[in-house]
Structures are given as C-alpha cells and as structure tokens.
Amino acid sequence: MRAIQEQNAFIMEARELNRLIETLAEKGYETIGPTVQQGAILYGHVGSAGDLPAGWSDQQGPGTYRVSENGDSSFFGYVVGPNSGKSFLHPSRETLMQASRKGDLLEFVDDPAPPERYALIGLRPCDVKAIEIQDRVLLEGLYVDRKYKERRDLLFIVTVNCAKPGGTCFCTSMGSGPAADSGYDLALTELNDDRGHRFLVEVGSDSGSELVAALTTKQATAADIDSAGRQADDAAEAISKSIDTTGLREQLYDSLDSPYWEKIGARCLACTNCTMVCPTCFCTNVQDVSDLAGNSAERIQIWDSCFNAEFSGLHGGSVRQSIHSRYRQWMTHKLASWEDQFDTLGCVGCGRCITWCPVGIDITEEANTIRKRAGQLAGTVEDAP
Ligand code: SF4
Ligand code: SF4
Known part of the structure; x- marks a missing residue:
C-alpha cells in the first residue's frame, strides 16, 4: 500500500473545497479546473466548487470518449479529458512578438502579455508527471522557453489522485499514477464513503502548507490514511492496459x-x-x-x-x-x-x-x-x- 506520512496528511470536508478555490483566487491565482464543456471534461476557469463536474464521469476506449451524469456527488469522478496542463503552460498559440506601424516607423513589442499566475486544480498525477517531463525539455536543456518558465515559476498545483482509472489508462507502466508522489503543492484524495464526503490532503510544498493553514482541516486519522491507500491500490489493480518498458x-x-x-x-x-x-x-x-x-x-x-x-x-x-x-x-x-x-x-x-x-x-x-x-x-x- 502507498505510504502516506501521517504528520503531513489532513482531512478537509468536501464543502471546504470552495474555500480552497476562493483562497487561491484571493492570492491572485487564475483558478483552472475541470469543467463540463462541449461534451467533454475540459480544464477551464473555475470560480467556485459549483463549476466542477460533480456527478459526471467519462467512458473511454480506443477512439471512444463519452461523458455522462452518474448521480454521484463526487467532484472528481472522471478520468482525464482532452486537454491538460500543457494547454496553459505551453499553449497551442503563443504571441512572441508584435509590431505595428506608427507613421513611417515600426514599433516592436517583444513581450505583449505579462505571465499568467495559474492554479491548476484537479490535475491528475499523470498530468503532474507530464509537467515534470516538459520541465526537462523546456527548462533544463540548452535553450530555456522563457514564457513557459515565467508561468511555471508562478504555478500552484492541486493534484487529485485517481480512484477509478479509464479504459485507456496505463500510468502504472510509466510510474506516474494512480497516486502522485511528487511535483504538487497539494495532493487530494477524494473520499466519499459511509464516513462522509471529504478529502485527504497531502502537502508537497511551503506554498501548499500556507494554503492549508488558511483552510479548516484536521489531522487525518489512521483510518482515513488507510482508506486513501486502499483507493490507490484498487485503482492500480483496475488498470487493464500496460507496456513492459524493460529493454x-x-x-x-x-x-x-x-x-x-x-x-x-x-x-x-x-x-x-x-x-x-x-x-x-x-x-x-x-x-x-x-x-x-x-x-x-x-x-x-x-x-x-x-x-x-x-x-x-x-x-x-x-x-x-x-x-x-x-x-x-x-x-x-x-x-x-x-x-x-x-x-x-x-x-x-x-x-x-x-x-x-x-x-x-x-x-x-x-x-x-x-x-x-x-x-x-x-x-x-x-x-x-
Ligand atoms: S491520432 Fe495519431 S495515430 Fe491516430 S490516426 Fe491520428 S496521427 Fe495517426
Ligand atoms: S499515453 Fe503517453 S503518448 Fe499517449 S497521450 Fe498520454 S503521455 Fe502522450
């Protein structure tokens, strides 16, 4: 079972999720999370917990994607949609420079927009790992992507561990899920059982610790930690696809x-x-x-x-x-x-x-x-x- 550090694990009631989003917005973050749009679960602006896809799930297979309402009260009952953190940190269209004619002269602006300060809420562990991989490419090579770096330096990540993998997931082969082990400020495990609807919160950075201090939480019990660990184990076992990467x-x-x-x-x-x-x-x-x-x-x-x-x-x-x-x-x-x-x-x-x-x-x-x-x-x- 996944090791969760007891002194670093808190319990937050589900209703406090709204406060988490509001607090991030008050700190100046543009809060991005999963939303139902265009028949899919897409990351977009979320102003409150009411914008999250509570009661929605997705069904995925090769060449197949559908979303449907399942009547469950869980906020994060889906897997992943077509977009990811990449759409925000390394967007599909980026203006690098603008020029305009001023009389007989040309005026150049080489940095038209200030960097966005994103809080990505609900990123799956595989998507957090994907950001770590993009960091290697865009930050750690010979050439640094300046715009990516500016956004990355300001980023806050709230990952949500997976409870039910989809039909095309194989994160266990790639060591990237179903639970996150690094790369986040806060990691949430959504627990929705006979002991109530709540989140087990793990802190991954000083910024994450500061945010938890602004929320109403209590220390997680051994039973909560056990439930979160079993959820991750069950999710790992439910994954049906794999690649043997040895050799x-x-x-x-x-x-x-x-x-x-x-x-x-x-x-x-x-x-x-x-x-x-x-x-x-x-x-x-x-x-x-x-x-x-x-x-x-x-x-x-x-x-x-x-x-x-x-x-x-x-x-x-x-x-x-x-x-x-x-x-x-x-x-x-x-x-x-x-x-x-x-x-x-x-x-x-x-x-x-x-x-x-x-x-x-x-x-x-x-x-x-x-x-x-x-x-x-x-x-x-x-x-x-
Ligand atoms: S999604 Fe990729 S593999 Fe599939 S048809 Fe398009 S290019 Fe080919
Ligand atoms: S499964 Fe691997 S190759 Fe396919 S979209 Fe995800 S990260 Fe990319």
Whole structure:
C-alpha cells in the first residue's frame, strides 16, 4: 500500500473545497479546473466548487470518449479529458512578438502579455508527471522557453489522485499514477464513503502548507490514511492496459526496419490528434502573420506535430514522406530516444492518444507487438502478429 506520512496528511470536508478555490483566487491565482464543456471534461476557469463536474464521469476506449451524469456527488469522478496542463503552460498559440506601424516607423513589442499566475486544480498525477517531463525539455536543456518558465515559476498545483482509472489508462507502466508522489503543492484524495464526503490532503510544498493553514482541516486519522491507500491500490489493480518498458528502448531501435510499421501506417490518418492531446508533446512552429492593411504583424508560436509532412521538411522535401515513418518517429521518440535526450520516457500513460485517435490506434498494443516481433526475431517469443 502507498505510504502516506501521517504528520503531513489532513482531512478537509468536501464543502471546504470552495474555500480552497476562493483562497487561491484571493492570492491572485487564475483558478483552472475541470469543467463540463462541449461534451467533454475540459480544464477551464473555475470560480467556485459549483463549476466542477460533480456527478459526471467519462467512458473511454480506443477512439471512444463519452461523458455522462452518474448521480454521484463526487467532484472528481472522471478520468482525464482532452486537454491538460500543457494547454496553459505551453499553449497551442503563443504571441512572441508584435509590431505595428506608427507613421513611417515600426514599433516592436517583444513581450505583449505579462505571465499568467495559474492554479491548476484537479490535475491528475499523470498530468503532474507530464509537467515534470516538459520541465526537462523546456527548462533544463540548452535553450530555456522563457514564457513557459515565467508561468511555471508562478504555478500552484492541486493534484487529485485517481480512484477509478479509464479504459485507456496505463500510468502504472510509466510510474506516474494512480497516486502522485511528487511535483504538487497539494495532493487530494477524494473520499466519499459511509464516513462522509471529504478529502485527504497531502502537502508537497511551503506554498501548499500556507494554503492549508488558511483552510479548516484536521489531522487525518489512521483510518482515513488507510482508506486513501486502499483507493490507490484498487485503482492500480483496475488498470487493464500496460507496456513492459524493460529493454523496450533497445527493441525499438532494433526494429526500425520492421515491416510492421507499414501495417500501423496503413491505419494512421496522420491527423495529429495524438500529439495535440498528449501532455508531453512539445513541438512548435513559428509563423509571422500580418493584417491585410500591413499596419500590424505578430510572430506566433503554434503547436506542431511530427505527423505533419512539413514538420520534417528540409531542402528538397519532407524527410518522412510516408505516414508509417512518422508513426515510427513518434513512438520511437516517446519510448526510446526521449530517454537519450531527457533521461526519462516521453509518455506518462494518460491514454489520451488512444482515446482521441479516430481509428483507435493503441500505443500499448503497438509497442507490445513491436516487442513481440523483436523477441520472435531473437528467438525468445514464438508467436507475433
Ligand atoms: S503518448 Fe499517449 S499515453 Fe503517453 S503521455 Fe502522450 S497521450 Fe498520454
Ligand atoms: S495515430 Fe491516430 S491520432 Fe495519431 S496521427 Fe495517426 S490516426 Fe491520428
């Protein structure tokens, strides 16, 4: 069972969640949390606990996502929606610079907007891990993404541990859930049982400690801690998908010429959905756009995807003309070369790429198949597709 430090665990009644949101807003944070929008659970502005998706859950499978009301009073009874912390810290469209015509002169503004001070409330543990992975990419390499850093420095994270995993989750394979072990200011476990509707609160930072001091809480009992630990164990056991990552990096590198990539490529539409919803994918393009009159222009950074042909465009054309070569690039980056670059895998097992793939391509199945075929070639596995 997960070890929870007793002296660091508090109990907060469910009604106090509203006060938590209000206190963060009073401290100057823009409070972001899960909301029901456009037939999905999406992170957006939350002004009070009434904006949270109490009584809603989601059903997910390869190429399938539905939300429905379940009559439960739990605030966090869903899994994950299509967006994540990435939408706020590393948004899909970022203005880098603006220029406008002033008479015969051009005026340049290179930092049009001050950084947002976000409190992300209800992020799942896999999404907290995804932020830690993006930190390595955008903060710890040779080049620091200034806008990401400004927002990241101001960020407050309230994670909520998972009670019921979805049909496409595999965080246990990636060491990123179902309970958070780092990277948060506060970690909540929602307990809604015969002893009442309440949250077990774990503190992960000084800012988290300050916030708890402003709320009405009491020390958690051994029974509360036991309930939270059992909830995490039950959630871990309920996860049905997995990838065995032992030696996977080498097997992927050994399989670059496998004809199996073509089988995946024949199904893949190169729609880019998997990279757009992925909380760790970070690639961007930079474009200059101007108004029709030529009076103002801006330089924008927008998300890009390795599934776009132009993404690998060099002199003479795209390096990855075939769709299967783009899928191979994506999966091999996530599960192999990311480790060489950033000393971590590029996947947290959130399952979004499986859920939001219109043809239901499943990274766990494809990675396991590549593994099996590599084992078959090496004579350690008898049967592989
Ligand atoms: S590759 Fe898929 S499962 Fe892994 S983090 Fe990205 S969206 Fe989630
Ligand atoms: S794997 Fe699926 S989501 Fe990703 S580009 Fe191909 S069809 Fe789109």
